[in-house]
Amino acid sequence: MASLILSKSLFLFFSFSMICLSFSSPSECSILNYSDDLDKFTSEEELFGVFQVWQRNHERLYETLDEMLKRFEIFKDNVKYIKEKNAKRTSDYDYRLGLNQFSDLTLEEFKESYLIEMDPIVGGNIGEPDSDYRPYATQSLDWRDFGAVTDIKDQKQCDNYGCSGGQAFFAFEYVIKNGGIASEEDYPYEAVNSNCDHQKEKKIALTIDGYGNVTSLSEQSLFCAVSRQPVSVYMYASTEDFQHYAGGLFDASSCTNVEHWNISHAMLIVDMVHMAMVMIIGM
Incomplete structure (x- = not known):
């Protein structure tokens, strides 16, 4: 045989x-x-x-x-x-x-290897929504043109929970508590579980003053936020459509299904021109 x-x-x-x-x-x-x-x-x-x-x-x-x-x-x-x-x-x-x-890969294998589903954060010290968002006069803005973002990276499963996923809010809290964050050159990303190098993490290259959350389920608030800076967002990505996504405006039904409000993928919106329908997890 x-x-x-x-x-x-x-x-x-x-x-x-x-x-x-x-x-x-x-x-x-x-x-x-x-x-x-x-x-x-x-x-x-x-x-x-x-x-x-x-x-x-x-x-x-x-x-x-x-x-x-x-x-x-x-x-x-x-x-x-x-x-x-x-x-x-x-x-x-x-x-x-x-x-x-x-x-x-099967969908189950894809989820097990690349996605970690987590409940959305509710409450906690996440800052107050900014009520003073005002979009620029232009309806077109790409933060990549201003050097505000780095090249796209695949960080695997590792973030502030080690290699078990993480939340952008906790990463922001770390940057504030640490007094800033080191550059990629000074502290290269490795995507492995290991102890922090406290000497390298004190080589500060960038600081932030704080952060806030965009009004839940408000496309206008999201649009206004992106007019001021790149915005971290989450989505439910544990679907075959996301596994095989190749381009276009992603508006799968799972994005608006309240049963799927768990989050499994973090992204950064940098372009107001191509900003599509994105599911923002409400706080």
């Missing part, structure tokens, strides 16, 4: 080579993120070719043939979901799904 499976895998590998030759340019062989690309492949042999391209792009190696075939079955299910979901888009602004580094 194993030899038959291996033979089939070799056949599929050669099919994959033919699939790559069918593209108009070599670069297209590695760009398989959107529905237009995925819809080209209908047979299992073709889809296995896509899977092998995906493996190469994400440097994914499996220890056994059985594990590879198991991951391929999960990959197929995810591709099917991506195709079906993208087929329901009604405009170019609707969010779309695509292949990414999570495409060989």
Whole structure:
């Protein structure tokens, strides 16, 4: 049986080579993120070719043939979901799904490895809402143009709770209590559980005076807040749509379902132009 499976895998590998030759340019062989690309492949042999391209792009190696075939079955299910979901888009602004580094994981595996669901913070020393938010006259503002934010980083699961997630509010409290925060150069981020280096954490590069929360469920308050500075937000991300998100305005039904007001992902809004519907956890 194993030899038959291996033979089939070799056949599929050669099919994959033919699939790559069918593209108009070599670069297209590695760009398989959107529905237009995925819809080209209908047979299992073709889809296995896509899977092998995906493996190469994400440097994914499996220890056994059985594990590879198991991951391929999960990959197929995810591709099917991506195709079906993208087929329901009604405009170019609707969010779309695509292949990414999570495409060989089940939703449960994705949540277990990358998300930690936490209850929203209620009460506590989180500051009072700022009633004096006034947006700039312009309706367009991108804080990246002003050097107010760093490049996008993947911090894994680590924050103020070590590698078990965390809350932005507690991080702000730490910065205030510590008298500021060190630069990435002085205290590089490692995403591992370890003891703090108290000598490095006192190399202050930036301080903050305080923080406040945006009025719950008010898009206008959020818009006004972003007009003054980048804003930390949370969302419920434990969904297949978020696992396979590839772009567009994310407005999945789970974002407004009160049963899902637990939070599992932190983000930073930096752009007023593309600011979409975001679920702000009320205080």
